[in-house]
Amino acid sequence: MNRRSLARALPVTPALVLLLLFLAGPIAYCAYIAFTDLQLTGQAESSFVGFENFRTAFQDEEFLNAVWLTLVFTVVSSLIGQNTLGLALAALMQRASKPVRTLTGGIVITAWVLPEVVAGFLLYAFFRKEGTLNALLDLLHLPSQNWLFTLPILAVSFANVWRGTAFSMLVYTAALGEIPKEITEAAEVDGAGGWRRMWHITLPMIRRSIGTNLMLNTLQTLSVFGLIWVMTRGGPGDKSQTLPLFMYEQAFQNSMIGYGTAVALLLLLVGSVFSVVYMRLLRTEV
């Protein structure tokens, strides 16, 4: 590289240093201590244990439980919940009257903008035995129950839908807005009903946005910690302990940093796969 291009690249340095030290560094360190038996409590040395942590993980029922719950949490709250509800809201908004559109958009976006911990409290109150959901069910003479104890993973999944739908809604509102009106109108004049238009015209035209949105939702959902921590602490027992909470518990309550990091590395790998797929999707778009 000649001097001129070196001078030109100079402004990148501060960002590069920060990224290397505080992002790439920890990732490399993560990949290293995942293969050691590093512990939290005072012990100075740790030794290399190879794939021991991973072997332990795949024989650990609590880990497998956490994997399963993470899968349920992701599928229910991100793939089904946020994505479908967000698309439905965006589609309805195209047809609805302005005041209703503004009101609904405002409410859904407020839920999204609230700090994670606050959202956690609000939904904790909503799902508690004495909370609003049961009050409503009583009103309708439907059986009420202690949601945070009987179905904690569903309660936190719904909480994540409440908190995250706005993102999908905004993505799909933008995507639907880009479909030329003539196309849907032509189909309408030809007598295609709402569902058929949705299925044969709208969905194929926004498929890239769907891909992008699913990836980003999934990545976001995989790293949810605060919301679940506030609502259930992963409990009762480990009934809502998704991978991030399991990782935290292993590293800090059980002092097994090495093991916790091995779990973190697996999470990171899953995240990377999604991330690469996401980049591919973007590339076809750009």
Next chain:
Amino acid sequence: MAATHLADRRRNRRLAADAGLLAVAAAFVLPLAWVVLSALDPHADLRVKAPDGITLENFDAILTSDITFTPLLNSLILCGGATLLTVVCAALAAYPLSRFSSRLNRPFLLSILFATSLPITAIMVPVYALFVQVDLIDTLQGTILFFAASQLPFAIWLMKNFMDGVPKELEEAAWTDGAGSLQSLTRIVLPLMGPGVAVVTVFSFVMMWGNFFVPFMLLLTPDQMPASVSINEFFGNRGMVAYGQLAAFSIVYSTPVILLYVLIARRLGGGFALGGAVKG
């Protein structure tokens, strides 16, 4: 005939869409109604109900330096400092990426894009272990640096896209007058992309203000805790009984980010900022 039929169908469809949206809005508004009503209720509990009279006692009780002002100030220092660092670094880094072509641009941008979608939660355990080793644990500066680094990929990505929108010709005059890169960045490019800089700033700040896990892991001393963590302690110790106070605190803590969001949403028109970010 066919035209009125179509118009009729459209009206019905609008009514159906309105009804559908209102149903969703009603479900979504319940938790929000709870926090507002409970904050004003002298005897708040966990369900949405009309308050037993309106009171500001709950706000009175929490507006002390211990419960509210210190944590909010901590949040401000932490998130303000990290946002400043993020925006400055992102603007500097975006400039050569946007203005000069180099073989390294593409790999750098791809790595940045890759990093934007990594689950930061997953690296917090190693970051903790690393911070213990290098004595950055429980320090504001360490947390600020990590916050900035974790927000940087997205900030650079956004900033570069906004910067691409400023025509290069405007700078060329300045270059012939002998202005350096830094001068043309601060005097010409940044002022022209004011809304873009605002979006990056507000977005970074809002993300950090609401972030719980990072300070929860990296800070230990209660006096240094930002509101996102202290509110959780408060909830654990007192909130279980004092729901009204918890609600009041939640409102005080959430208001700044809601106002900031409204500010940029107004200025840029709805989902624009986000749409641009997602599409890349």
